Amino acid sequence: xxxxxxxxxxxxxxxxxxxxxxxxxxxxxxxxxxxxxxxxxxxxxxxxxxxxxxxxxxxxxxxxxxxxxxxxxxxxxxxxxxxxxxxxxxxxxxxxxxxxxxxxxxxxxxxxxxxxxxxxxxxxxxxxxxxxxxxxxxxxxxxxxxxxxxxxxxxxxxxxxxxxxxxxxxxxxxxxxxxxxxxxxxxxxxxxxxxxxxxxxxxxxxxxxxxxxxxxxxxxxxxxxxxxxxxxxxxxxxxxxxxxxxxxxxxxxxxxxxxxxxxxxxxxxxxxxxxxxxxxxxxxxxxxxxxxxxxxxxxxxxxxxxxxxxxxxxxxxxxxxxxxxxxxxxxxxxxxxxxxxxxxxxxxxxxxxxxxxxxxxxxxxxxxxxxxxxxxxxxxxxxxxxxxxxxxxxxxxxxxxxxxxxxxxxxxxxxxxxxxxxxxxxxxxxxxxxxxxxxxxxxxxxxxxxxxxxxxxxxxxxxxxxxxxxxxxxxxxxxx
Amino acid sequence: xxxxxxxxxxxxxxxxxxxxxxxxxxxxxxxxxxxxxxxxxxxxxxxxxxxxxxxxxxxxxxxxxxxxxxxxxxxxxxxxxxxxxxxxxxxxxxxxxxxxxxxxxxxxxxxxxxxxxxxxxxxxxxxxxxxxxxxxxxxxxxxxxxxxxxxxxxxxxxxxxxxxxxxxxxxxxxxxxxxxxxxxxxxxxxxxxxxxxxxxxxxxxxxxxxxxxxxxxxxxxxxxxxxxxxxxxxxxxxxxxxxxxxxxxxxxxxxxxxxxxxxxxxxxxxxxxxxxxxxxxxxxxxxxxxxxxxxxxxxxxxxxxxxxxxxxxxxxxxxxxxxxxxxxxxxxxxxxxxxxxxxxxxxxxxxxxxxxxxxxxx
Numbered sequence: 001x002x003x004x005x006x007x008x009x010x011x012x013x014x015x016x017x018x019x020x021x022x023x024x025x026x027x028x029x030x031x032x033x034x035x036x037x038x039x040x041x042x043x044x045x046x047x048x049x050x051x052x053x054x055x056x057x058x059x060x061x062x063x064x065x066x067x068x069x070x071x072x073x074x075x076x077x078x079x080x081x082x083x084x085x086x087x088x089x090x091x092x093x094x095x096x097x098x099x100x101x102x103x104x105x106x107x108x109x110x111x112x113x114x115x116x117x118x119x120x121x122x123x124x125x126x127x128x129x130x131x132x133x134x135x136x137x138x139x140x141x142x143x144x145x146x147x148x149x150x151x152x153x154x155x156x157x158x159x160x161x162x163x164x165x166x167x168x169x170x171x172x173x174x175x176x177x178x179x180x181x182x183x184x185x186x187x188x189x190x191x192x193x194x195x196x197x198x199x200x201x202x203x204x205x206x207x208x209x210x211x212x213x214x215x216x217x218x219x220x221x222x223x224x225x226x227x228x229x230x231x232x233x234x235x236x237x238x239x240x241x242x243x244x245x246x247x248x249x250x251x252x253x254x255x256x257x258x259x260x261x262x263x264x265x266x267x268x269x270x271x272x273x274x275x276x277x278x279x280x281x282x283x284x285x286x287x288x289x290x291x292x293x294x295x296x297x298x299x300x301x302x303x304x305x306x307x308x309x310x311x312x313x314x315x316x317x318x319x320x321x322x323x324x325x326x327x328x329x330x331x332x333x334x335x336x337x338x339x340x341x342x343x344x345x346x347x348x349x350x351x352x353x354x355x356x357x358x359x360x361x362x363x364x365x366x367x368x369x370x371x372x373x374x375x376x377x378x379x380x381x382x383x384x385x386x387x388x389x390x391x392x393x394x395x396x397x398x399x400x401x402x403x404x405x406x407x408x409x410x411x412x413x414x415x416x417x418x419x420x421x422x423x424x425x426x427x428x429x430x431x432x433x434x435x436x437x438x439x440x441x442x443x444x445x446x447x448x449x450x451x452x453x454x455x456x457x458x459x460x461x462x463x464x465x466x467x468x469x470x471x472x473x474x475x476x477x478x479x480x
Numbered sequence: 481x482x483x484x485x486x487x488x489x490x491x492x493x494x495x496x497x498x499x500x501x502x503x504x505x506x507x508x509x510x511x512x513x514x515x516x517x518x519x520x521x522x523x524x525x526x527x528x529x530x531x532x533x534x535x536x537x538x539x540x541x542x543x544x545x546x547x548x549x550x551x552x553x554x555x556x557x558x559x560x561x562x563x564x565x566x567x568x569x570x571x572x573x574x575x576x577x578x579x580x581x582x583x584x585x586x587x588x589x590x591x592x593x594x595x596x597x598x599x600x601x602x603x604x605x606x607x608x609x610x611x612x613x614x615x616x617x618x619x620x621x622x623x624x625x626x627x628x629x630x631x632x633x634x635x636x637x638x639x640x641x642x643x644x645x646x647x648x649x650x651x652x653x654x655x656x657x658x659x660x661x662x663x664x665x666x667x668x669x670x671x672x673x674x675x676x677x678x679x680x681x682x683x684x685x686x687x688x689x690x691x692x693x694x695x696x697x698x699x700x701x702x703x704x705x706x707x708x709x710x711x712x713x714x715x716x717x718x719x720x721x722x723x724x725x726x727x728x729x730x731x732x733x734x735x736x737x738x739x740x741x742x743x744x745x746x747x748x749x750x751x752x753x754x755x756x757x758x759x760x761x762x763x764x765x766x767x768x769x770x771x772x773x774x775x776x777x778x779x780x781x782x783x784x785x786x787x788x789x790x791x792x793x794x795x796x797x798x799x800x801x802x803x804x805x806x807x808x809x810x811x812x813x814x815x816x817x818x819x820x821x822x823x824x825x826x827x828x829x830x831x832x833x834x835x836x837x838x839x840x841x842x
Binding site: 020021023024027028030031034035037038042078192201245246247248249268269270272279281282283403404405410413414417420421424425427428429459 | 576610611612614615751752754755758759763766767770771772773774775776777779781784785787788791792794795798799802803820828
């Protein structure tokens with residue numbers, strides 16, 4: 001008690017930070033507050049969360065409650081000062097705990113193994129005792145060989161009373177595993193902080209055929225300059241069969257630096273493009289509202305003739321080669337469906353799920369017929385005269401949605417993850433094993449007394465010791 | 481033979497094994513125990529082949545690499561894999577601790593989980609993958625997460641059994657805890673079962689059913705009378721469990737498993753589950769998210785709940801190893817941990833996505 005009284009405030013604060021109790025309290029506090037963050041929608045419009053609170057606490061209380069939660073930072077709580085403060089507290093706790101405990105552990109790790117006093121054998125959880133024929137001087141070699149067989153132990157030897165004692169340990173470093181895990185958490189937190197301060201997360205919706213040298217951050221409220229220009233040459237979605245479920249979507253991107261095309265890459269989900277520390281991820285797609293210079297692409301094959309590529313804008317015409325039949329684009333739908341009752345065409349989605357073009361065909365300026373050509377359905381490409389007009393693509397109406405990220409801290413985070421993996425493997429699946437074996441002279445024979453400890457998974461080590469006993473005693477019987 | 485037949489065999493085997501294990505508990509004949517183990521192994525082997533066969537079917541259907549065609553991509557497949565991990569974990573424990581009594585507790589979970597799939601008419605079709613799931617990380621992430629979940633599930637059952645056999649008085653906090661936890665757990669399961677049974681005919685797509693009709697058949701029914709009765713039944717059920725919990729204690733005590741062994745299995749299951757969960761669930765998940773979306777951590781509900789789960793088990797390990805928490809206190813933490821696991825695995829998708837749109841890209 002006297003010692004307690006003499007402690008300064010600094011010492012007391014230090015003691016609090018060095019305690020596992022604080023760690024356990026932090027785990028509980030982080031868990032409980034995080035739960036609230038998963039119920040209240042983060043960064044959402046106030047109306048949504050007021051509605052949500054209304055479901056739980058009634059409509060009348062909701063606006064007041066919203067104001068309370070909002071003031072406390074719960075609407076963006078994982079970035080709120082108090083949540084970050086708890087994370088910092090965890091880091092401080094980890095560092096101080098390690099500073100306190102590490103010297104003792106290092107001593108244990110580095111400490112050379114010592115022979116065991118005879119009376120201490122009784123306290124060991126794994127213990128064996130049996131007799132071997134022949135004096136210790138003779139059985140010595142057999143026993144040490146057997147120990148080496150069950151595990152790569154480096155045996156030390158001393159003389160012990162009227163015999164010998166072997167002793168050895170391995171895996172003393174595994175006691176450091178848990179500190180590697182603690183250290184890795186700090187590394188990951190440092191990486192995260194580096195990412196917050198020196199990086200950004202943004203997005204860019206880039207229509208086919210356009211370029212940009214900025215990306216948008218903070219939900220579009222601010223711009224970030226790139227040191228280069230990015231262009232989307234083409235965008236394409238593949239679907240599963242004729243369904244509307246996308247199978248994969250890709251963007252053909254070009255990076256232009258100082259007027260030169262430096263990189264060309266096709267990206268898709270899980271396959272981003274990285275340039276000068278900025279990474280572009282394929283994230284979404286859609287129809288662009290201002291498709292000024294879009295181009296319809298067709299493959300036109302006259303009956304029995306050669307296929308020709310045709311590209312043209314809305315309202316323009318093309319002639320089927322070798323005939324005086326001309327086709328004109330008069331309507332377009334990104335996703336054409338037909339009403340089941342009236343069979344009237346309508347657009348069922350604002351995505352290029354089932355693109356279709358309405359072509360009217362004229363002969364000497366007289367309209368002969370017209371109809372919908374669907375990209376997905378070849379049977380709609382046939383004209384009555386036997387010509388084929390394949391609708392290949394409408395280029396320039398889709399944009400590719402890119403997530404853009406610059407995060408110089410990500411390597412630190414990955415390094416932390418690697419350290420954590422190694423630390424966990426060592427801490428949970430490897431153990432510090434020690435073994436002591438006494439060989440004592442007893443009427444010309446040898447009394448073997450074995451003892452062993454394992455910091456983890458004692459069961460497995462005990463099995464090995466059982467095997468050691470079996471090896472030695474069976475050899476004995478064979479010798480008879 | 482296709483995978484569906486083999487899945488059927490494994491479901492049947494687990495249910496038959498459950499009956500034999502219970503018979504074994506009653507008569508304690510070692511031959512009976514041996515038959516129970518054999519039937520379980522038969523179920524396990526056929527389930528293993530079923531999973532491999534489905535993998536092959538998926539691979540042949542899609543033009544993806546073999547690693548990406550792993551059959552762990554929807555609720556049905558993940559439940560099947562969870563059961564597989566659980567049985568594997570159980571067989572290891574039976575072999576190591578030479579105790580079969582525990583089988584009577586685990587095979588019902590396995591058999592019922594598989595029967596639950598059939599009962600609910602959950603879609604068993606091989607479903608095409610959305611682009612974000614087409615990644616080599618899927619395999620490692622899912623396999624490791626489920627091995628960990630199975631470890632946590634074992635820790636949950638042994639932890640709960642520990643609480644049941646070591647709590648005596650009805651006023652004890654641990655007694656109140658286990659009766660409440662078990663009561664709510666069973667009540668929610670039954671309520672969900674009712675949802676499925678009543679709305680199965682109306683709604684075809686099970687996903688939309690789960691999201692918009694959860695508990696509508698009972699606790700959240702539009703008819704006030706049904707809702708009130710449902711709540712009353714739940715409260716009455718929990719009360720009865722609390723009142724007559726000692727009967728359950730007698731049954732579990734008759735398994736002849738010592739509290740020490742239960743405590744040890746709880747700890748060991750968590751000691752395997754925790755590092756595997758950290759690596760496969762959190763780290764691999766973060767790396768995958770980084771590659772797919774460019775954000776290794778975005779605090780979305782699924783991620784946050786897996787972190788909460790991680791904190792609970794970190795709490796368990798620190799409290800046990802360093803603060804010296806023992807017995808009932810630490811068993812409660814193991815049970816709470818698994819509640820967090822269930823919430824991470826099912827609750828986030830079922831409950832929170834009903835509240836707001838988790839999973840959409842915007």
